[in-house]
Amino acid sequence: LGIIVGITFVLGLIAAAYSSADSALTSLTTSFCIDFLNIGKKPEADQKRIRKRTHVWMSGLLIVVVIIFKYVLDRNVIDGLLTVATYTYGPLLGLFSFGIFTKYQVKDNYVWVVALVSVLSIVGLANLPQAYLGGYAVGYELLPINGLITFIGLYLIRVRKTNISTA
Known part of the structure; x- marks a missing residue:
């Protein structure tokens, strides 16, 4: 019973971490696109392209922030x-x-x-x-x-x- 509970617990932690990171990334992308890029005023065809590019850039930014926390902060x-x-x-x-x-x-x-x-x-x-x-x-x-x-x-x-x- 011990190993099964341990594996289930670790899988739950991983699922929660991915869910949280995904929500944060989606929120950052949405906020940036709407508030800074005024995506709602752009043509429909451009909106999808802008949103996807912004999502990739936000992913990169999130990775950089994690690296900074890892190596810069004590x-x-x-x-x-x-x-x-x-x-x-x-x-x-x-x-x-x-x-x-x-x-x-x-x-x-x-x-x-x-x-x-x-x-x-x-x-x-x-x-x-x-x-x-x-x-x-x-x-x-x-x-x-x-x-x-x-x-x-x-x-x-x-x-x-x-x-x-x-x-």
């Missing part, structure tokens, strides 16, 4: 992805939370500045020596801190008074 891929997510999803978390929990409008021209300041603050916090933090090593908790910094920044650039016309 940790595993999951840890690397979570670390990158700490920096990239923090501002998204703050923007989402601000939009859901407040009714304020913000000065749109400054939102990117808030996001950049938030990320740079987190980079600074992540690189602080542990001695400055009483021996504490920061990790994935930087994500909610990043979101909080973004939320506070958005609060600081809110529009004080708005007259919304219903006419």
